Amino acid sequence: MDELKLYTYIAVFGTFAIYFGIAWWARAGSTSDFYVAGGDITPMQNGMAIGADWMSAASFISMAGLIAFLGYGGSVFLMGWTGGYVLLAMLLAPYLRKHGKFTVPEFIFDRYYSKTARVVAVICLIIASLTYIIGQMKGVGVAFSRFLEVDYDHGLYIGMFVVWVYAVLGGMKGITYTQIAQYCVLIFAYTIPAVFISLQLTGNPIPQLGLGSTLADGSGVYLLDKLDMVVTDLGFKEYTTDNMGGTLNMFAYTLSLMIGTAGLPHVIMRFFTVPSVKAARASAGYALVFIALLYTVAPAVGAMARFNLLNTIEPAAGQHLEYSARPQWFKDWEKTGLLKFEDKNGDGKIQYVADKKTNEMVKVDRDIMVLANPAIANLPNWVIALVAAGGLAAALSTAAGLLLAISSAISHDIMKGILLPDLSEKSELKAGRIVMTLAILLSGYLGLNPPGFAAGTVALAFGLAASSIFPALMMGIFSKKMSGKAAVAGMCSGIGITMLYVFQHKGIMFIPGTSFLGDMKPNWFFGISPNAFGAVGALVNFAVAFVVLRFGEEAPAHIQALVENMRIPKGAGEAHAH
Amino acid sequence: MENEKTYWGENLRLIFICLTIWFIVSYGFGLLLVEPLNTIRLGGYKLGFWFAQQGSIYTFVGLIFWYGAKMNQLDKKYNVEE
Numbered sequence: 001m002d003e004l005k006l007y008t009y010i011a012v013f014g015t016f017a018i019y020f021g022i023a024w025w026a027r028a029g030s031t032s033d034f035y036v037a038g039g040d041i042t043p044m045q046n047g048m049a050i051g052a053d054w055m056s057a058a059s060f061i062s063m064a065g066l067i068a069f070l071g072y073g074g075s076v077f078l079m080g081w082t083g084g085y086v087l088l089a090m091l092l093a094p095y096l097r098k099h100g101k102f103t104v105p106e107f108i109f110d111r112y113y114s115k116t117a118r119v120v121a122v123i124c125l126i127i128a129s130l131t132y133i134i135g136q137m138k139g140v141g142v143a144f145s146r147f148l149e150v151d152y153d154h155g156l157y158i159g160m161f162v163v164w165v166y167a168v169l170g171g172m173k174g175i176t177y178t179q180i181a182q183y184c185v186l187i188f189a190y191t192i193p194a195v196f197i198s199l200q201l202t203g204n205p206i207p208q209l210g211l212g213s214t215l216a217d218g219s220g221v222y223l224l225d226k227l228d229m230v231v232t233d234l235g236f237k238e239y240t241t242d243n244m245g246g247t248l249n250m251f252a253y254t255l256s257l258m259i260g261t262a263g264l265p266h267v268i269m270r271f272f273t274v275p276s277v278k279a280a281r282a283s284a285g286y287a288l289v290f291i292a293l294l295y296t297v298a299p300a301v302g303a304m305a306r307f308n309l310l311n312t313i314e315p316a317a318g319q320h321l322e323y324s325a326r327p328q329w330f331k332d333w334e335k336t337g338l339l340k341f342e343d344k345n346g347d348g349k350i351q352y353v354a355d356k357k358t359n360e361m362v363k364v365d366r367d368i369m370v371l372a373n374p375a376i377a378n379l380p381n382w383v384i385a386l387v388a389a390g391g392l393a394a395a396l397s398t399a400a401g402l403l404l405a406i407s408s409a410i411s412h413d414i415m416k417g418i419l420l421p422d423l424s425e426k427s428e429l430k431a432g433r434i435v436m437t438l439a440i441l442l443s444g445y446l447g448l449n450p451p452g453f454a455a456g457t458v459a460l461a462f463g464l465a466a467s468s469i470f471p472a473l474m475m476g477i478f479s480k481k482m483s484g485k486a487a488v489a490g491m492c493s494g495i496g497i498t499m500l501y502v503f504q505h506k507g508i509m510f511i512p513g514t515s516f517l518g519d520m521k522p523n524w525f526f527g528i529s530p531n532a533f534g535a536v537g538a539l540v541n542f543a544v545a546f547v548v549l550r551f552g553e554e555a556p557a558h559i560q561a562l563v564e565n566m567r568i569p570k571g572a573g574e575a576h577a578h
Numbered sequence: 579m580e581n582e583k584t585y586w587g588e589n590l591r592l593i594f595i596c597l598t599i600w601f602i603v604s605y606g607f608g609l610l611l612v613e614p615l616n617t618i619r620l621g622g623y624k625l626g627f628w629f630a631q632q633g634s635i636y637t638f639v640g641l642i643f644w645y646g647a648k649m650n651q652l653d654k655k656y657n658v659e660e
Contacts, residue, residue, distance in 0.1 A: 072630060072631075075608060075609075075627075075631050078630070078631055078634075078635065079604045079608055079634050082638050083600065083604055083634070083638055085638065086596070086597070086600045086638050086642060089645060089646070090593045090596060090597070090642075091593070211622070211632075212621040212622040212623040212628070213622055214622065222621070222622030223622055224622050224623065240624055240627045241612075241624075243612075247609055247610065251610075254605070254609070278646075278649075278650060278653070278659075281642075281646040282646055284642050285639065285642040285643045285646055288638060288639050288642055289639055295635055296632055296636070299631040299632070564582065567582075567586050567589075568582055568585070568586075568658045569658055569659060569660050570658045570660060571660070
């Protein structure tokens with residue numbers, strides 16, 4: 001076994017051992033432990049847990065790679081996935097915490113006095129969460145197969161087993177404490193390589209400052225200026241101004257991600273675990289601090305990775321790398337098929353340019369940037385091992401949060417709330433554990449046999465949350481008179497129109513060939529791409545709800561009193577079931 | 579009751595201020611006004627680009643803590659603390 005593999009085994013299985021230890025220590029004894037971790041998590045702890053819960057394999061592995069290739073256009077992810085926390089902190093979290101229930105659909109049921117509304121919310125929640133889990137499971141499989149040379153399927157089984165142990169045993173309590181540990185692992189794994197690379201390139205150890213510094217090669221040229229120059233010379237769009245489909249599309253995309261973030265149930269649920277309204281507000285702040293640590297480093301990682309990649313292939317203008325002299329990481333990633341070279345002009349050298357006809361780097365998968373980055377920059381093996389453990393921590397922590405959201409929606413909202421109201425606490429706890437086991441098996445199955453539409457589903461998850469859950473929750477708090485009928489009409493039309501737009505572009509349930517109105521221009525609605533359409537869906541939701549309210553009855557007096565009570569922090573007890 | 583109404587009114591005013599700043603730094607400086615701002619430099623960063631990839635995030639963090647602190651004061655003032 002070589003040194004790198006040994007380090008990787010130590011890092012990965014060492015962190016797993018820590019997660020198991022925590023799980024045993026934080027076993028859940030009651031439904032309150034299982035759903036809301038007993039309700040006594042401090043804001044700082046909750047902030048870290050939210051950070052790990054929220055930052056998935058997509059944030060850890062994919063985002064910097066996206067930014068590397070989109071440049072300025074990648075800003076939509078940076079602003080969209082952080083700006084949502086401002087909305088959460090001011091528009092949702094404190095009031096939902098005050099109301100004090102276990103799940104999001106339960107809040108919807110209380111506020112809109114309607115079982116239909118509760119079922120609609122459960123359906124939205126399950127679709128959004130399941131589509132998300134597929135991505136996490138794939139991330140686990142890929143990390144194992146790339147770093148430990150275990151095959152994809154076995155990697156997935158190991159990942160499923162680890163999540164099963166601590167999520168089923170500990171419920172929200174176990175998940176919270178393991179997420180805190182996972183946050184620490186992933187933030188170290190992300191920032192350490194970035195610090196090294198920033199130091200190498202610019203001499204500044206802080207990546208956020210390094211990105212705005214001059215190059216350390218003595219030329220006195222700013223890194224970003226040099227990058228702009230290099231990419232435009234090769235025929236790509238300028239790095240710092242490339243605006244991804246225009247300003248309006250970026251605007252709608254950012255807005256969709258922000259309100260989608262604020263409407264994701266597995267994140268909202270975490271705010272039920274703190275003891276007070278004040279603590280709910282503070283946890284949103286801490287959460288964003290911990291998230292911003294990664295999110296402000298990511299643009300530096302992206303730009304520097306792009307710079308290093310181009311620099312390796314073409315160290316100076318016109319001086320191309322010989323294919324036979326390519327570095328080891330290049331060969332490693334070629335094996336995975338994520339990096340492909342084709343010698344079109346037969347000169348044995350690598351030409352990497354924007355023009356598709358002469359470009360010889362026929363495939364550079366964006367997802368390899370973060371994982372390959374330490375090797376491209378010649379960092380020591382222990383850093384590479386750490387990145388493997390960090391990627392797994394990001395994927396597992398998010399998967400656990402999503403599994404809890406799904407199992408609580410089924411055991412608490414559907415079973416206890418609608419079908420079997422007499423279920424005892426003990427049986428409900430047992431049911432929660434069984435449902436979670438089934439959810440793990442289902443998501444593992446979907447990870448092994450990813451449906452054809454897996455790539456498009458993250459957009460759908462955000463679109464659903466943005467166009468259904470967020471508006472319903474916000475109107476429930478800020479409009480006392482909003483009625484159940486109007487809210488259900490709003491949710492259904494918001495989701496409906498978003499799904500129609502996505503399916504019209506990408507096919508019904510993403511089945512190729514079923515996209516309808518085929519002769520319409522792509523992004524025909526003011527140039528807005530399907531991924532960015534959740535914002536429009538949310539506007540439709542608000543509009544329809546207010547129109548229906550205008551012509552129908554207002555919410556009854558006791559509901560209006562409930563809303564008034566929700567707005568005042570006084571008297572918030574522990575989150576409870578009834 | 580009257581007390582609680584003014585409390586809610588003040589809260590709404592605060593939210594409005596915060597979300598205005600939230601909008602200006604991200605959608606304003608980062609997207610709509612990015613081109614004029616890019617003519618100004620912040621070290622190696624073009625200013626509009628900096629707001630889109632760094633500045634807006636720092637502002638968001640500041641906003642949430644400022645809002646939390648202000649709300650704690652309001653809770654005390656109107657005696658609606660937990």
